[in-house]
Amino acid sequence: MRSPDIQGSSQSGASMKRTEIEIMDAEKVERIIDNHRCEPGSLIQILLDIQAELHWLPKEALAMVSEKLHVPMSRIQHTATFYKAFSLVPKGRHEINICMGTACHVRGAPRVLEVVQNLIGIQPGETDAEMKFSLGTVNCLGCCALGPVMEIDAERLGKLAPATTAGLLKGYD
Numbered sequence: 001m002r003s004p005d006i007q008g009s010s011q012s013g014a015s016m017k018r019t020e021i022e023i024m025d026a027e028k029v030e031r032i033i034d035n036h037r038c039e040p041g042s043l044i045q046i047l048l049d050i051q052a053e054l055h056w057l058p059k060e061a062l063a064m065v066s067e068k069l070h071v072p073m074s075r076i077q078h079t080a081t082f083y084k085a086f087s088l089v090p091k092g093r094h095e096i097n098i099c100m101g102t103a104c105h106v107r108g109a110p111r112v113l114e115v116v117q118n119l120i121g122i123q124p125g126e127t128d129a130e131m132k133f134s135l136g137t138v139n140c141l142g143c144c145a146l147g148p149v150m151e152i153d154a155e156r157l158g159k160l161a162p163a164t165t166a167g168l169l170k171g172y173d
């Protein structure tokens, strides 16, 4: 997992912040918080749900969480920056992680990474202009025998070959 930040606010302050994000997104965030009954003990799960819904944690969303849970923004920021599952910058609709661990590396991961980079036009740590893909690398996905391994969202794809890797990305919109 991983981590984020923002500031607490009065009702009028939060309303102003909500104008900075899409109204639909604000409604999604409100619904998520309400689903957890505004429970401070559900903070991490609320942030996970917002991350899953929006693909990142906009600071305006964190301000809404702070206001509705009555949790200081400093604590929310600490939580959001601590866990790797959270992103404070916008991410693509699909997250690609290519394993560059030793087992995958010796089985051709660098070539797989090169193919993916060329296909979607971004480097690890970047998101494409269409907000379709975010690309990253990891050190081990825990299934070394399947190397080289790539993870797209929750799906793990193993025994990759550079020649067939591009085709695996075609089904994503």
Ligand code: FES
Binding pocket: 099, 100, 101, 102, 103, 104, 105, 139, 140, 141, 142, 143, 144, 145, 147, 149
């Ligand atoms: S080194 Fe790639 S899955 Fe372990």
